[in-house]
Structures are given as structure tokens and as C-alpha cells.
Amino acid sequence: MDINDVPQEDSSTYAKNKKAIYAKSENGEISIVGSTGWNVEETATKLALEDLESSAHEAYCEVKKGIKSPLFYYMFKERMDLQLLAETSGFFKWTISRDFKPEVFKKISDKRLSVYAEVLGITIENLKVLEDINYECN
């Protein structure tokens, strides 16, 4: 790629940062150029972000309806899934799935709650209740 072809497309996903790309300058030397973004990359990143966002949204509504515990929503909100939560908490998947049930979640120990809170980076108090955000639920 030539230096003049390095995309400068102000990708929103770069949040005003620049990324280092290697390209060929006029004298033939390949070196670093800062890029403000590339639409192609932005499309791929946004698709992944939208998928995470929609998982969190769906989970939010299920918690609101009382089908799932707040843990289920916060897992997606913190960009995790069951596999990642199992790896980071050290709990078995099936025991985590059980904690997704509101009636089980109400009774879990503070010790177990504190592990979840730690890996999700929120407080135990916050983990216990569904936060109030403007998600539309059908």
C-alpha cells in the first residue's frame, strides 16, 4: 500500500485516536503512517459491538420480566458470555446458569456474589439490582 492510499476515514470506533499502519512512501521506503480510520474495519468492529449491545438489551428485558436474575444482564453488559464468566470466575458453567434463575440468585452467598462482582468490575449492591436504563422491552 502506498502512503497516499492509507485510509483516513475518521472511524468512530477509533474515538479520535490514530492507528499505526505500515505503507510505502514516495521514495519506496516502508514506514509507519498514522491512520484516522478505515470504513472496512469500522464496519466489522461495529457489527461485533452491535451484537454485544443487542445481547445486553435482550438480557435486560428478560431480567425486567423476572425470567432471569440481574447477573444475566450484567454479564452481557460487561461484554462477557457464559464461557468467559466461567473462565474468569472459576465457577462451572452449570452453576452459573443456575444463578441466572432469580429465585436461586436471591439466595446465593455474599462470597459467591463478591466473586461475580469482582470479575464484572461492579459492586455487590449494584449486582443485586437491575440498573435503570432506557431499554425498550416488548
Add this chain to the structure above:
Amino acid sequence: MNVTEFKHSHSAHCESGVMVSLLRHYGLNLSEPMIFGLSSALTFAYLPFIKIGGMPLVAYRNLPKSIIKNIQKNLKIKMKLETFSSKEKGEARLDELLSEGKVTGAQTSVYWLPYFPPEMRFHFNAHNLVIYAKESDNYLISDPVFEHSVKSDKASLSKARFAKGMMAPKGLLYYPTFVPQNIDLQPIIIKTMKKTAKAMLNTPVPISGLKAIKYLAKSILKLESKDEKYAKLYLGHIVRMQEEIGTGGAGFRYIYASFLQESSTLFNNDSTLQEASTMMLEVGDKWREFALLIAKAIKSKKPIDFTSISNMLMSISDEEAKVYTKMLEFTGK
């Protein structure tokens, strides 16, 4: 320590970037492409049985930490790598090193670093950065994928250093304890280049090397029977691994082209290496076209043409094979 003593530089990739600044700080000047090439970091891997966020592992470079380890081995540098059994011990050791004026590399998760834009925060545990000083409760950080140096508060940095899960950093800190002077790069270039070329051409199992590119191409054909949302996420995932995660463009192919070019100058402008560099740059352009084709498919409302995307990847594998064959023609004489 006077904080201005440390020089930040903007790199394409975190691990090679950290090694560039660490080695320069401790007295050895090498470019990022040199570090990348001399650690035989270029590869291609496709491991469908390892899932991350529901997606298969696709990688354009070698395993995390392999740059640190291979540079150490190939350049006969002595590095100290320290991991910790607890957060408290890791925090204390970092402060101790900084108070002695030692600049140190660190492995972290990306997700908990406060200076990362939210759009870029994912649970990836093998990020690398340099911590060069402490100012009250803030750590001064040279993160190679950022244009300028950055800061992190203590709690966030600790959380990032001690994130759990796959490739957990365990607070890893690393720094050179011995850096040789006057390294004869020529034999190391020959050795590491051949290693990369052979690994790409000859790996018998199709999970790494050129065969893995073809294996991935075949997997794209199978997306035809999957639902469209999954197919788009799968294709988008390939592009993200190729472009989003600090590869210098085209899944490290451009940075490797730069390594070949710099190597050529170290061998009296050797024409074989110069040709290989030009060819690798062109292969990089093909990877970018491949990414463009995928982005168009993601955005389009029309059914995805999996065959043409797969075919393109097949042809990239063939084009890349020519570069490695060219690299093997080089004998250094």
C-alpha cells in the same frame, strides 16, 4: 526518575512495540519490523475448535509472549519475567521497580484500561504496554498502539494486570537485565526468515501456515447453510483479527514487508529480499481487498456470495506461497 528520560513511540503491534521501547531504553535500537521479523512472529493460524466469544481462533501472528521470548533467545538478551500470586505482591513489586528507576513491560487485559475508548474495550488478556513512572496515584504508561503516552489510576491498572481467564496475565512484568552491544544481525535475519518461510509452507496440519488459510477459506463456504447473522459475524470476526487488533494493516503482512526491506539494506540492497518485500506488500494489498469484500457483504442486503470470498482467500494463500519460496532463495551470500 526524570520521566522525560523515557521516549514513547507509536507502533503497530503492542508486543513488538513494547520490545522496541524497552530495548531502546536499555540501550539497543531496533525498529519494530526488525523485532517482529527477528522473532519469527508472522504466521497464520485457524483453530476452529477454540472458541472466543463464540468465534473460532483466527490469528495472523504467533502466540502471545512469543515475541518477547524469541527476541530474548535470538538476540541473546537476558530478560526477567515476573508473575505474581496476588494483586498486592504485584502492585508492590511494580512500585519497587519504578522507584529504582526501572522501566518495565507489562501484560494486561484491554478491557479495564481507562484510556482505551469504550468501542475498543474487549476481554483480551494479552495486551502489552510499558509502565515508566508513577505520579501520585497515577501510573505513566507508554502504550505502543496509542499515538501519545497515557495514564492509568492504580485500581484500573491492577484490575487489568490481574484479569482472569484465558491467557491471564497474572500481573506479568518484564524487563531486560542484560542487553548485548554490536549484535551481528545478518545470521539472525537468515535464520529467522527461513524459519518463518518454512513454517508457512510446510506445516502438515491445516491449523497453521498456508494450509490454514485454505482451511479457513473452506469454512467460509460452509457458512452458506448457517443463518445470515452468524455468517456476517463470522466474516466480520476475520476482518477484526486482521485489522482491528493492531497489525499494522493486512494482518502483519505490511510490517513483514518492511522487515524484508530493512533486511535487504543490511545485505547491500540484496535484490532477492527487495523482491520478496515488494511481493509481500502486494499480498498485503490482497488481504485488504479481501477485507473490503467482506465489509461490502456485511453491509449489503443481498445474499452473500460466499464462493467469491472463499476463492479470494484461496488465491491469497497461493500468492503468499510465492513470497515464502522467494525468501528461501535467499542464502545471504
